[in-house]
Amino acid sequence: MDEKYFPEQIEKKWQQRWRESRAFEASNDDPRPKFYALEMLPYPSGFLHMGHVRNYAIGDALAWYKRLQGFNVLHPIGWDSFGQPAEQAAIKRGVNPRAWTEENIAHMRGQMQRLGISYDWSREIAAHRPDYYKWDQWFFLKMLERGLAYKKNSPVNWCPKEETVLSNEQSSGGVCWRCGTVVEKRDLEQWFLRITEYADQLIAHIAQIEAGWPEKVLKRQRDWVGRSEGAYIDFAVKDSDKKIRVFTTRIDTIFGATAIVLSAEHPLLSELLEGSALKTDVSAFAEKIKKQSATRAEATEEVKEGVNTGLLAINPFSGESVPVWVANYVLMEYGTGAVMSVPAHDERDYEFAQKYSLPIRQVVAPVSHDQQKAEPTSPKGTDQSVEMTHAFTDYGVLINSGEWGGKLSEVAIREMSQFAEKRGFGKAAVTYRIRDWGVSRQRFWGAPVPVIYCENCGMVPVPYEQLPVVLPQTADFSGKGESPLAGVPEFVNTTCPNCKAPARRETDTMDTFVDSSWYFFRYCDPHNDNAPFDPEIVKQWTPVDQYIGGDSHAVMHLIYTRFWTKFMRDLGLVDFDEPVKKLLTQGMVTNRVEGTDEWKAMSKSLGNGVDPDEMIAAFGSDATRLFVLFAAPVENELRWSESGIEGAVRFLRRVYTMVWRWHERLSNRQDSVAPDQHSPEARALRRKTHQTIAKVTSDFEHLHLNTSVAALMELFNQLSDFNVDPATASPADSFVVREALESLIIMLTPFSPHAVEEMWEALGHEGGLLKANWPVADPDLARREELEIPIQVNGKLRSRVITTPDVSEEDLRAAALADDKVRVLIDGHELVKIIVVPKRLVNVVVR
Ligand SMILES: [Zn+2]
Ligand SMILES: [Zn+2]
Numbered sequence: 001m002d003e004k005y006f007p008e009q010i011e012k013k014w015q016q017r018w019r020e021s022r023a024f025e026a027s028n029d030d031p032r033p034k035f036y037a038l039e040m041l042p043y044p045s046g047f048l049h050m051g052h053v054r055n056y057a058i059g060d061a062l063a064w065y066k067r068l069q070g071f072n073v074l075h076p077i078g079w080d081s082f083g084q085p086a087e088q089a090a091i092k093r094g095v096n097p098r099a100w101t102e103e104n105i106a107h108m109r110g111q112m113q114r115l116g117i118s119y120d121w122s123r124e125i126a127a128h129r130p131d132y133y134k135w136d137q138w139f140f141l142k143m144l145e146r147g148l149a150y151k152k153n154s155p156v157n158w159c160p161k162e163e164t165v166l167s168n169e170q171s172s173g174g175v176c177w178r179c180g181t182v183v184e185k186r187d188l189e190q191w192f193l194r195i196t197e198y199a200d201q202l203i204a205h206i207a208q209i210e211a212g213w214p215e216k217v218l219k220r221q222r223d224w225v226g227r228s229e230g231a232y233i234d235f236a237v238k239d240s241d242k243k244i245r246v247f248t249t250r251i252d253t254i255f256g257a258t259a260i261v262l263s264a265e266h267p268l269l270s271e272l273l274e275g276s277a278l279k280t281d282v283s284a285f286a287e288k289i290k291k292q293s294a295t296r297a298e299a300t301e302e303v304k305e306g307v308n309t310g311l312l313a314i315n316p317f318s319g320e321s322v323p324v325w326v327a328n329y330v331l332m333e334y335g336t337g338a339v340m341s342v343p344a345h346d347e348r349d350y351e352f353a354q355k356y357s358l359p360i361r362q363v364v365a366p367v368s369h370d371q372q373k374a375e376p377t378s379p380k381g382t383d384q385s386v387e388m389t390h391a392f393t394d395y396g397v398l399i400n401s402g403e404w405g406g407k408l409s410e411v412a413i414r415e416m417s418q419f420a421e422k423r424g425f426g427k428a429a430v431t432y433r434i435r436d437w438g439v440s441r442q443r444f445w446g447a448p449v450p451v452i453y454c455e456n457c458g459m460v461p462v463p464y465e466q467l468p469v470v471l472p473q474t475a476d477f478s479g480k481g482e483s484p485l486a487g488v489p490e491f492v493n494t495t496c497p498n499c500k501a502p503a504r505r506e507t508d509t510m511d512t513f514v515d516s517s518w519y520f521f522r523y524c525d526p527h528n529d530n531a532p533f534d535p536e537i538v539k540q541w542t543p544v545d546q547y548i549g550g551d552s553h554a555v556m557h558l559i560y561t562r563f564w565t566k567f568m569r570d571l572g573l574v575d576f577d578e579p580v581k582k583l584l585t586q587g588m589v590t591n592r593v594e595g596t597d598e599w600k601a602m603s604k605s606l607g608n609g610v611d612p613d614e615m616i617a618a619f620g621s622d623a624t625r626l627f628v629l630f631a632a633p634v635e636n637e638l639r640w641s642e643s644g645i646e647g648a649v650r651f652l653r654r655v656y657t658m659v660w661r662w663h664e665r666l667s668n669r670q671d672s673v674a675p676d677q678h679s680p681e682a683r684a685l686r687r688k689t690h691q692t693i694a695k696v697t698s699d700f701e702h703l704h705l706n707t708s709v710a711a712l713m714e715l716f717n718q719l720s721d722f723n724v725d726p727a728t729a730s731p732a733d734s735f736v737v738r739e740a741l742e743s744l745i746i747m748l749t750p751f752s753p754h755a756v757e758e759m760w761e762a763l764g765h766e767g768g769l770l771k772a773n774w775p776v777a778d779p780d781l782a783r784r785e786e787l788e789i790p791i792q793v794n795g796k797l798r799s800r801v802i803t804t805p806d807v808s809e810e811d812l813r814a815a816a817l818a819d820d821k822v823r824v825l826i827d828g829h830e831l832v833k834i835i836v837v838p839k840r841l842v843n844v845v846v847r
Pocket of ligand 1: 177179
């Protein structure tokens, strides 16, 4: 140990030692209890930003804490290395996506190592390497076998000038990112994964993770899956044997239906229009709507447009005939592609009815206080309807609804569904908002979809033994034409596995969310050549105990990985439903935008970014990490502050200097002393030490890292105030200092591990911190608050006794009489009385 704290030197030294001793490699054969700490794997853009640093610092703190607690900790990292930026770089600058990606990984790995994050690098994975994406393809084939992967027509963004498919980002603002041409929609055959099969489980299993996941994430997942309970109702088409099935969550409003509205894609439409005079007009309108179809799902605010088909449908409850319309606000993907339009009780229907002068009939009225008390048995008047200025969408009491009038919505919904089912024109049903997952990408830089097209056999899955279907080294990255893979004949041309005739490979690659759906299972068994992983090994490590990442992944990734896990369970690969026990979504890192008072997420374009490398060079990784974890609760926004990092360096330097002062004494002599020989100051320091251990331990269990640091700083301050010279300290004082200082530095490990390793070694410990144990609080020492009770003799202060707050009167009396100074004064006198004021005072009166 040097006298002065030089972070750079210390950090290099310990990073090298950790690397050489493979300190953080987790063994699959370790009898200790396991802990799986996981941070979201990064996209290798080339440079870490402060958001990454925060993410990894939190995960590393937890990993160290659990190691010191005696757990066998798995703390891996890898690369989400397929995706668009590599391909954009290829198109713009002619670089090879693979070379670009590998370079970025090398640089970012170096940054992580300079941060000293305790990853098990022997388990590193990268999505773009064939030994990884082979298993994406394997899973795809398993889904294909089970009917969970399928192809259907679906619209894409299309640049007509360059005849190429664009992603949403590449067509932002409705124009092509490269040539500015207005983007069109075009239908393409694309691959989908049937996540809707698991919609019910995605909702039902939330109960299993509710305790460990943030409610805001679960709410977004519930909304995304969008479970709604309602009913199917069949409306017979007049003068036809056809029926239009609608889905509604509000069957109680069915007497207010004044139209049936179909989606432009409704399969019955052309059949129903057969022979109609309006056929040409309606079909033309439907075609126009279909062209807008890809944008319709996103644009809920758009102007509603419709056309009357001239057909009539019969309301099975009222017998009334209502017109059938086609409109752009009804989507084939939701429900049945047909709705009953109830303008009085639905905002969209209201807007539509206003525009096309459809009748608006109120059939639900607000519940008055009286009605809430008891379910009304007889219909209230039928004429409660008033001029409506907007839809009344709440539940209420039914009016204008025949025999159902007077019933509360909740009751009517149940009874009317049962009635429809009994009469055979409907039934209660559950629908979901979630759509199947479109995984086709017309791109190079992704895992190729492993199927082959043969003229004789049609679509043929690539046999398992031929996996992986390897990406070619390069392609023509002009950004024009169909998928880049289609322009690589060595890739495209193959032979049919069935009939050996010449055949073509699929040229679509998979969405990168496929790669990230199961990557943390692969960490458990990363070099397996025969399977995605060995289920026995995965069983040891999973589910993940704590997952940490940004809340931008609340849906998509965190839904897809839950879906993938359920699929793996159905394959027999795992034996649970949910992959992640606890989830933490960390807050953003913000910085002041120069010249303003605004704090915004760090970004290149705002010029308010901070380069982690510069911070490490200037202050050290330990101080940077300590600041990041101290400055704010982990879930909250973290406001950047250079003076905050400076404060962190100062703190580490003070602790370091204290260790420097004491290290000779503490490493050369094990002073052991009975606690009752400690001075009041020494006892107070012990109490503080044990209180701090208790607090920091409990804070860590809830990832309250900032308050942990604050508690450690307080302990250090009290230790500094305990002003004892190491050279002359009594064994008792030295004992107490050791306890405080060693506890302090072990508890600092999760925040600033390099500096602490150096100090730990200086205090005479061998084998590094991995051999150390998290301190355990002694509840008696932590709890004991000492009271100092003045002892008077005949009203004059003569002595003090140290005692506990819960001391009894007798004990206090006995302690006073046993006190040496008091005894001298009362010996030989007559004891008149002893006055005890509990917790305050003892007065011995003698004569
Ligand atoms: Zn273009
Ligand atoms: Zn064939």
